[in-house]
Amino acid sequence: MKFQVLVLGTNAALPLKGKITSAQILNADDNLYLLDCGEGTQMKIEQYRIKRNRIKAVFISHLHGDHCYGLPGLLTSLSHHHRKTPLHIFGPAGIRSFVEVVLECSNAYLGFEIHIHETDTTQHSKIYEDQHIEVFTIPLLHRVPTCGYLIRQRIRGRNLKEDAIREYHLTIPQIKQAKKGEDIQTATGIIPNAQLTKEPQKPRSYAYCTDTVYHPEMIPLIKDVDVLYHETTYLDDLESEAAARMHSTISQAARIAAAANAGRLLAGHFSGRYADVRVFEHAGKALFANILAAEEGLVVDI
Amino acid sequence: MKFQVLVLGTNAALPLKGKITSAQILNADDNLYLLDCGEGTQMKIEQYRIKRNRIKAVFISHLHGDHCYGLPGLLTSLSHHHRKTPLHIFGPAGIRSFVEVVLECSNAYLGFEIHIHETDTTQHSKIYEDQHIEVFTIPLLHRVPTCGYLIRQRIRGRNLKEDAIREYHLTIPQIKQAKKGEDIQTATGIIPNAQLTKEPQKPRSYAYCTDTVYHPEMIPLIKDVDVLYHETTYLDDLESEAAARMHSTISQAARIAAAANAGRLLAGHFSGRYADVRVFEHAGKALFANILAAEEGLVVDI
Numbered sequence: 001m002k003f004q005v006l007v008l009g010t011n012a013a014l015p016l017k018g019k020i021t022s023a024q025i026l027n028a029d030d031n032l033y034l035l036d037c038g039e040g041t042q043m044k045i046e047q048y049r050i051k052r053n054r055i056k057a058v059f060i061s062h063l064h065g066d067h068c069y070g071l072p073g074l075l076t077s078l079s080h081h082h083r084k085t086p087l088h089i090f091g092p093a094g095i096r097s098f099v100e101v102v103l104e105c106s107n108a109y110l111g112f113e114i115h116i117h118e119t120d121t122t123q124h125s126k127i128y129e130d131q132h133i134e135v136f137t138i139p140l141l142h143r144v145p146t147c148g149y150l151i152r153q154r155i156r157g158r159n160l161k162e163d164a165i166r167e168y169h170l171t172i173p174q175i176k177q178a179k180k181g182e183d184i185q186t187a188t189g190i191i192p193n194a195q196l197t198k199e200p201q202k203p204r205s206y207a208y209c210t211d212t213v214y215h216p217e218m219i220p221l222i223k224d225v226d227v228l229y230h231e232t233t234y235l236d237d238l239e240s241e242a243a244a245r246m247h248s249t250i251s252q253a254a255r256i257a258a259a260a261n262a263g264r265l266l267a268g269h270f271s272g273r274y275a276d277v278r279v280f281e282h283a284g285k286a287l288f289a290n291i292l293a294a295e296e297g298l299v300v301d302i
Numbered sequence: 303m304k305f306q307v308l309v310l311g312t313n314a315a316l317p318l319k320g321k322i323t324s325a326q327i328l329n330a331d332d333n334l335y336l337l338d339c340g341e342g343t344q345m346k347i348e349q350y351r352i353k354r355n356r357i358k359a360v361f362i363s364h365l366h367g368d369h370c371y372g373l374p375g376l377l378t379s380l381s382h383h384h385r386k387t388p389l390h391i392f393g394p395a396g397i398r399s400f401v402e403v404v405l406e407c408s409n410a411y412l413g414f415e416i417h418i419h420e421t422d423t424t425q426h427s428k429i430y431e432d433q434h435i436e437v438f439t440i441p442l443l444h445r446v447p448t449c450g451y452l453i454r455q456r457i458r459g460r461n462l463k464e465d466a467i468r469e470y471h472l473t474i475p476q477i478k479q480a481k482k483g484e485d486i487q488t489a490t491g492i493i494p495n496a497q498l499t500k501e502p503q504k505p506r507s508y509a510y511c512t513d514t515v516y517h518p519e520m521i522p523l524i525k526d527v528d529v530l531y532h533e534t535t536y537l538d539d540l541e542s543e544a545a546a547r548m549h550s551t552i553s554q555a556a557r558i559a560a561a562a563n564a565g566r567l568l569a570g571h572f573s574g575r576y577a578d579v580r581v582f583e584h585a586g587k588a589l590f591a592n593i594l595a596a597e598e599g600l601v602v603d604i
Binding site: 013014015016017018020039040042043046047063064065066068069070072073076077080094095097098101102105106107108143144 | 315316317318319320322341342344345348349365366367368370371372374375378379382396397399400403404407408409410445446
């Protein structure tokens with residue numbers, strides 16, 4: 001089962017040299033979810049040939065422009081692309097008036113429904129689920145109400161042993177029963193479920209945490225996450241600037257990843273002053289070995 | 303004196319293949335004016351190394367997203383680039399709440415003043431002047447209140463005859479007098495102004511007319527304009543679609559240019575269905591010979 005993230009943009013504050021601000025696509029078995037939507041996100045969606053009408057929901061971390069100014073243009077372009085299926089949009093209080101006022105000022109009539117959900121950024125709670133994923137808010141600490149999102153795969157039923165299924169020539173209804181863990185009655189006797197299925201794969205999880213000052217309160221909420229995206233606007237020499245602007249340094253992000261026992265740290269939301277963001281991988285590895293600097297176009301299997 | 307336009311984007315409705323929607327920079331002696339501001343305008347401003355802090359005013363034709371969704375991001379990025387000088391923003395009624403609500407929702411504090419002027423799109427009137435240009439609205443007819451902009455150079459004083467100025471060793475105050483048309487008193491006698499100056503160059507003018515259905519009422523307002531930018535969303539075979547969506551075809555734009563005795567027609571705002579926009583030049587030339595299809599990066603001396 002596919003569970004991966006594609007980085008569309010990771011610049012802090014403003015686009016630079018063709019790179020945009022925050023946006024990522026989470027892909028769960030070809031069901032797509034957009035995390036943040038900086039200006040130019042729709043151009044990157046076109047550039048990377050993302051099937052835009054497969055985007056089921058948008059999750060906005062906070063309403064600073066570098067995380068949401070691309071949303072109105074994405075919505076009107078989805079409409080130009082004949083989208084008919086509803087779209088769910090999650091974000092902190094204010095996202096409703098942002099979207100609605102912009103669409104109203106620009107006289108934009110969308111050919112599909114949008115459902116805007118204002119999230120309580122102070123609570124850790126489940127805000128979304130469908131067949132493929134469930135999504136929980138992660139309270140963060142920034143200059144405006146902000147939350148991260150923990151996205152967990154939903155694994156339905158046990159995993160089939162393909163060889164056994166073929167051997168016993170099971171029907172579709174029987175296969176469905178087996179996935180639920182039931183024994184199967186056939187003409188020749190009962191097949192114990194253990195012969196047909198095995199324990200399902202552990203659901204994988206991704207935590208998207210931007211923007212935030214160093215905030216250890218998030219650690220228990222993201223415990224054992226497979227991949228943690230954590231903002232690292234600055235290297236450690238600018239720790240006081242990070243604190244003043246309520247951003248994090250690479251060491252702070254690495255400390256969070258280590259304490260949460262994350263599988264991997266995806267670092268991003270880099271200040272424009274860093275020409276080569278690989279420096280973040282080196283700078284953090286004493287505290288947490290498995291760091292990857294997010295760059296546009298990067299695909300990470302979770 | 304430099305008077306030229308740089309095309310930043312000319313796509314109708316939505317960005318495609320790295321090309322953005324409407325935006326142009328008018329350059330009057332290195333004083334810059336932005337005409338429309340589709341999503342991604344700030345990226346093009348960076349790409350073309352435009353001195354963004356020289357932008358004195360922004361003129362928005364109408365509030366459809368493909369003409370204004372780049373404005374909030376441009377403003378916040380100007381602030382990140384330490385702009386201190388005020389910026390004037392002109393556009394139809396609604397532009398104030400568009401800008402103010404977006405900035406407020408996103409908690410954006412600009413480091414410079416903005417002065418928002420809501421223009422009466424039904425009137426032809428002067429809305430702006432500085433030392434370099436004067437700007438008049440041109441009522442257009444579209445699905446929402448829309449106006450074009452006529453931008454005329456301001457030529458101050460007569461043109462100096464450089465040789466004569468050198469020959470007579472005039473002082474700066476004397477040169478200023480001569481530019482005003484006065485004769486100059488020197489120790490050896492009076493120099494008639496005609497020996498020092500000549501008639502100034504005729505002020506050049508540019509008309510930016512997008513979006514609009516075929517609207518001949520604009521013709522007297524743009525009479526003898528040097529360059530007319532007129533939207534040509536479609537070729538002639540889609541004339542009924544143009545009418546239904548209140549856009550123009552290439553022949554309609556060419557007819558306007560011919561009737562207005564324009565020096566040149568810059569065609570733009572092309573539907574995404576046209577891969578090679580040169581077809582517009584060929585399609586219109588029977589009605590108006592001097593047509594140029596606007597493409598990103600094109601600089602037109604006016």
